[in-house]
Amino acid sequence: MVLEEIETSLIMWFSYALIPCLLVDGVAVLPAPQNLSVQSTNMKHVLTWSPVIVPEEIIHYSVEYQGEYESLYMSHIWIPSSWCSPTQGPECDITDDITATVPYSLRVRATLGSLTSAWSTLKHPFNRNSTILTPPGMEITKDGFHLVIKLEDLGPQFEFFVAYWKREPGAKEHVKMVRRGGIPVHLETMEPGAAHCVKVRTFVKAIGRHSAFSQTECVKVQGEALPLALALFSFVGFMLILVAVPLSIWKMGRLLQHSCCPVVMLPDTLKITNSPQKLISCRREEVEACVAAGLSSEELLRACI
Incomplete structure (x- = not known):
């Protein structure tokens, strides 16, 4: 057995x-x-x-x-x-x-x-x-108010048709062709408080076929007060600069002027109150008379004035 x-x-x-x-x-x-x-x-x-x-x-x-x-x-x-x-x-x-x-x-x-x-x-x-064509993967991001999309890289034979629009009644749909995937692409500048939507499909020129559209994805930028406040502060700051810069230049010039060329006050005896022509208007006889009287040079000058 x-x-x-x-x-x-x-x-x-x-x-x-x-x-x-x-x-x-x-x-x-x-x-x-x-x-x-x-x-x-x-x-x-x-x-x-x-x-x-x-x-x-x-x-x-x-x-x-x-x-x-x-x-x-x-x-x-x-x-x-x-x-x-x-x-x-x-x-x-x-x-x-x-x-x-x-x-x-x-x-x-x-x-x-x-x-x-x-x-x-x-x-x-x-x-x-x-071949079976499927919608590409996509990544939608916000760079400030800019709508940016990054598509899956499917190879050099693929082109992409990206449709995007603002989600509101009667909004116009825009289409942008992207020739390669794997790199960020800017679509448009978004409006604050409004939702913007995106969908995409592939196209292969070698076989003349395209895929179905992907699922629609929407993004929204929240908050409008902050950008307005930033714009207001920027404007006020710009105006202050326009006023402060010329004023600073003028003030600096004045300081340099007083430092290099100070104003000196003359004594009253050195101040000339009459015109130079009047100083020589004394007649010769009067001068001789004054000299004969024994007047000093200062008294002689006053007599002539």
Whole structure:
């Protein structure tokens, strides 16, 4: 009884170990990968398949593609994928291989040492115009009274149409085209106390398609008194500067004038009250008379005046 159980276990283990390998004309080969499909979202294309399982072994896969040009003008040549020849995982990013909007055939095979499976081909050729386009992620911020948006960077093939408006009856919707994501973009200057709304969708020129619009997001700037007060204080400060600067310059000039050229008060005896012509109007006879009388020079001067 025990021997029979051991024998059964050995047979089951041996069969399990050889399940992944088949004998074709006496030669062991690997089964081909199955269930090939392409998942494509926002121009990112990934080929997937069901893995080939061999216990305690690592299976490698090779991926090749054939576009319209290779099929028509290059004798149906197959080109190895840029990133997946070979690869270990049951998937391959073929975005860089799909460079034109034409049908592409794709195929995969498994390799284990010297064992190689047959090629398994995608059932229906893939065309990148079937990619699923989704609205981009967006981040709306306020920089003072400025409405700023930052969009998700989806790659160089994407352009963005941003619609924005003030939320009020009869408001006009504005549309701005943004050519790349990942950088902040100024949309408009917001009015205090008013809500401003934004929505966005993508456009891919290579396939001539656009996504649906994103969910609408609105922002609002609160408080109008503070900006008015700041404007008032700024105006008053500007007027004070206009008055204070000329006054300071005049005052400084006066101080410099008094410091460099002070005003000196003359004694009364040195002050001239009559004109110079009158000082020489004394007649010669009067001067001689004064001299004869013995008057001093100061009395003589007073007599002449």
